[in-house]
Amino acid sequence: MMLVHEELLREFQDFALIAPTPESVMERIAQRLHEKMTRYNWVGFYVIDPVDPGVLLVGPFVGSFTPNARIPLSTGLCGAAASSGQVVVVHDVSKDPRYLAGSPLVKCEIVVPIFVKNKLAAEFDIESYFASTFTKPEQDFVEACAAIVGKYLGKG
Numbered sequence: 001m002m003l004v005h006e007e008l009l010r011e012f013q014d015f016a017l018i019a020p021t022p023e024s025v026m027e028r029i030a031q032r033l034h035e036k037m038t039r040y041n042w043v044g045f046y047v048i049d050p051v052d053p054g055v056l057l058v059g060p061f062v063g064s065f066t067p068n069a070r071i072p073l074s075t076g077l078c079g080a081a082a083s084s085g086q087v088v089v090v091h092d093v094s095k096d097p098r099y100l101a102g103s104p105l106v107k108c109e110i111v112v113p114i115f116v117k118n119k120l121a122a123e124f125d126i127e128s129y130f131a132s133t134f135t136k137p138e139q140d141f142v143e144a145c146a147a148i149v150g151k152y153l154g155k156g
């Protein structure tokens, strides 16, 4: 893992120890990744709608475009990750028919499901204006960030 990854993970783990709410952990991660990782151009979270578990609602995010606020689990890469329970990495979104556009600038995306007590609670979604940003080391880092949120949610 790259030094910047290690430093950010340590920062997020330390913050999660004293964070007042799950949203504050999500906000910190979104803010700092958008700031420090040049190719992470939209960084945000989706949470399962407490009223309708078949829908994802946008949570804390940082990025230059307005996201899809509500995503049914049957739609988009976010829906695919939620429905499959698997990480979705798409190196070129123009080649993936599942992709739900947020901005025409987006070239690639990663979506990491976040489980709490084996139940899907949220997702970590990062979109990049550069193709093939999410190499395996980057994916491992993003999954580690998502795990910090999952651990915090599980404390509640």
Ligand code: SME
Pocket (backbone or CB within 6 Å): 042, 066, 067, 068, 071, 075, 076, 077, 078, 079, 098, 099, 100, 101, 102, 103, 109, 125, 127
């Ligand atoms: N590209 C995502 C939608 C995310 S929001 O617009 C940031 C998808 O395909 O589900």
